[in-house]
Amino acid sequence: MLNLIVAAIALFLTALATQLRSSSGITGASLVTLMTLGEGLSSIILFYTQLETSIGAISRLRSFSNDVQPEERDSEDIYPPGDWPQTGQIFLNNVSASYM
Numbered sequence: 001m002l003n004l005i006v007a008a009i010a011l012f013l014t015a016l017a018t019q020l021r022s023s024s025g026i027t028g029a030s031l032v033t034l035m036t037l038g039e040g041l042s043s044i045i046l047f048y049t050q051l052e053t054s055i056g057a058i059s060r061l062r063s064f065s066n067d068v069q070p071e072e073r074d075s076e077d078i079y080p081p082g083d084w085p086q087t088g089q090i091f092l093n094n095v096s097a098s099y100m
Helices: 001-021 024-067
Strands: none
Touching: 001 024
16 A cells, blocks of 8 residues: 555656656656655564564463463372382273274
8 A cells, every 4th residue: 555655656746747847867866765765664564563463472472471370280299109110011991992
């Protein structure tokens, strides 16, 4: 959209320069300056949207780290006995499996 606005201004400037019979050097310099201004504004808008996206991501991470409780609890530390496992066998009784 910004490029369309810059193009419209460039058309207006070209029409004005041809009607007033101004110097071609000044007209060319003003068109180059107008294109540079359009590119600069496009870059500013692009950088601003990237900054806004990054700030939103940081905000979501911060709220996640503040709201979510860690799963580790001191009372949940379960250590297996020293002689575990005594055997390396697994017994499956009355087990059925299916795939759909």
